[in-house]
Amino acid sequence: MERQDKIMQIRSHIADMGMVIEKELPEQEVFIVSASELGLKNLVIDLEDEQILFKLSLGTLKDTFEDIDGKPVSRQDIEREFFKLNNPFYEGGMKTGQFTLDELDENVLVFAEQEFLNSMDLESFKNVVTGFSEVLVEKIDFIQYATESKGV
Numbered sequence: 001m002e003r004q005d006k007i008m009q010i011r012s013h014i015a016d017m018g019m020v021i022e023k024e025l026p027e028q029e030v031f032i033v034s035a036s037e038l039g040l041k042n043l044v045i046d047l048e049d050e051q052i053l054f055k056l057s058l059g060t061l062k063d064t065f066e067d068i069d070g071k072p073v074s075r076q077d078i079e080r081e082f083f084k085l086n087n088p089f090y091e092g093g094m095k096t097g098q099f100t101l102d103e104l105d106e107n108v109l110v111f112a113e114q115e116f117l118n119s120m121d122l123e124s125f126k127n128v129v130t131g132f133s134e135v136l137v138e139k140i141d142f143i144q145y146a147t148e149s150k151g152v
Contacts, residue, residue, distance in 0.1 A: 006117055007047060013125040014045070038133035052120050054128055055112040056136075057102065059147030078146045082109065085139065097132060109147055111135060 023032040029047035046053040065073040086098040097113035
């Protein structure tokens with residue numbers, strides 16, 4: 001399949017899922033999409049060579065934290081807790097992404113998944129996107145505790 005056909009296929013998957021393209025960067029082959037019914041806002045879909053990267057910014061990590069008893073908790077401890085959550089997420093036996101720090105700003109927590117572009121049929125696309133939504137629902141309290149949320 002030609003590169004333009006792959007881009008059109010991803011655009012079709014976005015439409016088939018009822019997602020809204022908020023912004024498209026054609027030169028970088030990047031879509032920024034939202035799916036309000038799934039609770040996803042500004043999901044980045046980036047086509048890179050033979051890979052497709054899904055990335056959702058969750059917010060900037062807070063500088064200070066307290067535990068339930070009001071005792072200070074270090075940022076490193078919070079980061080470790082997120083990375084423990086990566087142990088890994090599986091939905092129906094399939095990995096559904098991981099928490100990580102943004103490569104451009106290590107203060108920003110993201111949830112990301114990378115897949116092969118050639119194998120990204122509609123069903124695989126739906127699995128990734130709904131997996132993101134399910135992880136957000138499952139971990140929203142911890143995300144809100146640890147970040148200055150961007151509306152997640």
